[in-house]
Amino acid sequence: MKILVPVKRVVDYNVKVRVKPDQTGVDLANVKMSMNPFCEIAVEEAIRLKEKGVATEIIAVSVGPAQAQETIRTALAMGADRGILVQTDDTVEPLAVAKVLKAIVGEENPDIVLLGKQAIDDDSNQTGQMLAALLDWPQGTFASEVAIADGKANVTREVDGGLQTVALQLPAVITTDLRLNEPRYASLPNIMKAKRKPIDTKAPADYGVDTAPRLEVLKVTEPPKREAGIKVESVAELVAKLKDEAGVI
């Protein structure tokens, strides 16, 4: 069984981004970039399925700039077998990413596409669902548990009210939530080994996908700022403030 794992290069989750003064975007110069945390969880889950003997090959795909190759290398160092970089310097929206992935699915015929539920930069939470729709595949989003057996995936999903389990006929799309697993760190020998694993470089045009954005960014601004308030000395003072000053209890 083949598993395709799309991965995205994003601003590291520890970085507090700053909006550019000219309001055209956020300042990404000299900012640490990493693999999107949800993508790491997807890579880890694919590797565990391979270790269990369920999966035989893991292909990591990234749509992005030349540096996204590092993100693919990270996936290879964790345990993916080979990579595909669909290289572009343009902003590629989730819809276009889903179209590129659909074309790759057509060539590679994976049984599962396993990807993060959202990227922590644009927070869109769409790509997996869009890909599933374009392929007419079932989907299990926000997964906290995945069990594969008899041509089916049982996916436990984190939903607003608690947990929900769905059964999907394979092939299927699965998107990961935070509690699915804890991703491993790549060991030094594996990082060295990953340097020799193959990465194919392509362009969106190779897949016939038009990546022109549908959303024009008019401006990017700072959110309303919250000022720090005061420190109270005691519980009694806190309750008094909440009653008399804030009037919220």
Add this chain to the structure above:
Amino acid sequence: MAVLVIAEHDNAALNDATRAVVTAAKGLGGDVHVLVAGSGAQAVADAAAKLDGVAKVLHAEADGFAKPTAEALEALVTPLMEEYDAVLAAATTTGKNFMPRVAAKLDVMQISDITAVEAPDTFVRPVYAGNAMMTVKSSDAKKVITVRPTTFEKVGDGGSAEMDDIGAASGPFKSEFVSEELSKSDRPELTSAKIVISGGRGMQSGENFHLLDTIADKLGAAVGASRAAVDAGFVPNDYQVGQTGKVVAPELYIAVGISGAIQHLAGMKDSKVIVAINKDEEAPIFQVADYGLVADLFSALPELAETL
């Protein structure tokens, strides 16, 4: 121009989030229609018909809509879009699940989690865990939008929409609902509660959450948690507030033993009044708190419960 709102419900009652989505939908101009897809959901359809400003309710009944899959909702909503210029749903785990499928089928780029409608084609949405607000203009002919319910007023009752029973799309579908494990609580729902009290890793155990429960009961509050508290197994996943959990904006948010990571702030910094109780006076949560109490939570919480 008419816009379609997908109602969020549990077949018994209409979720309040839908009231906020109707407000957002009104901002697009034109008639607002509401789709109720359910099983035995007549009461929900009736409630939707009473929403202020709703012209029509489409009611689709099918067994499969008791716990609809994303596939089933996509199959129902996509063909309806011939008649509509926009479709909106709440950015809940239901809306986030099926709406991008509808968007892909319509070859439209979804606009996720909007916090404001600037024009019928222009919207504001948070990015980077709410550290930046992006204003985007959509060039797609039809708009597919998920709405952050906490940032829009909730419409009241007062309407009397016409009711239209529509057929349900039939399968077969390749996914099916198997089971669910829902948290039961007599307390208000986290995203609509007026007061929320959340615990973090500092709570040390699930057992210690009863310290928060006692206060929540006195205040009529909902109980939430940080990711660290959920990961540690203190409380279930549906307690999580933050970038990847629930977004709340109550009148009063009390953060206890929570450090204030950006991912947590993303889910609560629009609260009207924020209180932080933390023993570390350097904790970043104090930078957004209106009232900070530097104290050990194990002495502060019992005292707070006593004083209330």
